[in-house]
């Protein structure tokens with residue numbers, strides 16, 4: 001078995017090699033701040049398969065956000081390559097990278113980054129107005145359970161509801177990849193679980209390949225596959241034979 005396969009873990013039987021949506025090979029990232037160099041990622045290789053839900057698990061500083069930002073085209077690796085459907089994105093033009101981010105990637109961050117002067121519907125419309133094949137913004141909001149709150153401003157919504165608007169905004173353009181960076185980090189236990197339920201629903205109903213970053217090991221139970229990072233490297237890849245629904249998670 002070659003190194004690439006070994007580090008990617010055993011995919012579900014139905015995930016064949018041609019189901020690879022995204023591949024990172026030997027990615028390293030070094031940040032230089034004056035005299036200080038930080039090796040945020042060291043020689044990371046992994047494959048991500050169509051339709052799977054992957055949890056990237058690791059303690060603070062293990063390199064999770066750096067990896068997600070490189071995968072999403074927000075940052076570039078110092079060395080190594082990123083492939084999307086076999087196309088090398090690390091050597092792509094700025095225009096191609098912009099198109100990749102705009103068309104193929106939906107981001108959800110810990111803090112919702114909604115525009116406070118716009119309603120939930122208008123926040124989602126900002127994205128659907130410039131996407132090539134979006135769903136109706138109303139449909140995206142109904143998908144996350146906010147069909148009756150479309151005309152509310154962020155200040156009139158709870159934290160969990162605001163995060164669900166952010167998820168609706170991320171998925172309304174029908175991205176192939178949904179990248180979530182600590183999506184429940186600012187939420188209490190029950191609200192966090194509701195948000196995870198919405199992410200799981202998007203993955204299941206739309207088939208969006210989904211990566212969720214967390215430092216909370218309990219959340220790994222909802223994943224098809226768990227990739228554990230430590231000190232900038234992958235230390236474990238495992239498949240969940242019996243994945244849990246978010247409502248079954250406890251922490």
Ligand SMILES: Nc1ncnc2c1ncn2[C@@H]1O[C@H](COP(=O)(O)OP(=O)(O)OP(=O)(O)O)[C@@H](O)[C@H]1O
Pocket residue numbers: 031032033038039040058059060061062063064065066067215
């Ligand atoms: N822009 C940057 N400049 C300098 N160092 C950085 C930068 N971004 C990240 N780092 C460093 O790289 C390492 C990995 O950071 P990263 O944010 O990827 O970790 P993380 O696992 O996502 O952590 P957290 O859970 O705390 O967000 C850390 O030591 C961090 O301080």
